[in-house]
Amino acid sequence: MGIFTAKIEPDAEGYYPALPQADVREGEMRRVTINRQKVVFTMYAGEVVAFAGRCPHAGADMAQGVVSGWKAICPEHHYCFDLRNGRLAWPPDEPYRLRLYKTKLVAGLIFVQL
Numbered sequence: 001m002g003i004f005t006a007k008i009e010p011d012a013e014g015y016y017p018a019l020p021q022a023d024v025r026e027g028e029m030r031r032v033t034i035n036r037q038k039v040v041f042t043m044y045a046g047e048v049v050a051f052a053g054r055c056p057h058a059g060a061d062m063a064q065g066v067v068s069g070w071k072a073i074c075p076e077h078h079y080c081f082d083l084r085n086g087r088l089a090w091p092p093d094e095p096y097r098l099r100l101y102k103t104k105l106v107a108g109l110i111f112v113q114l
């Protein structure tokens with residue numbers, strides 16, 4: 001017997017409803033699964049930041065890592081990504097980049113463009 005999950009539809013701009021703004025705080029991560037895609041939400045400098053739930057290095061669950069200021073640190077090999085642009089801050093000289101997603105706020109609810 002299969003498990004039925006409702007498919008979430010985006011708005012006209014491709015934004016999906018994700019979670020209430022009140023659930024997102026600086027220094028904390030919230031993982032949301034939207035149509036099987038894992039997205040992590042946090043707050044940096046008063047702005048909501050949304051990024052891919054799987055580490056681009058080897059696919060670890062980023063939500064099990066740490067966010068601190070502009071840094072998101074993967075739990076597996078401790079690669080450090082810059083939440084301002086997705087670039088790898090450590091280690092140097094590797095090509096990985098954390099995928100960031102655009103967000104918007106509507107009536108206290110965060111929407112994410114996937």
Ligand code: FES
Nearest residue numbers: 055057058074077
């Ligand atoms: S899987 Fe994230 S640093 Fe290796």
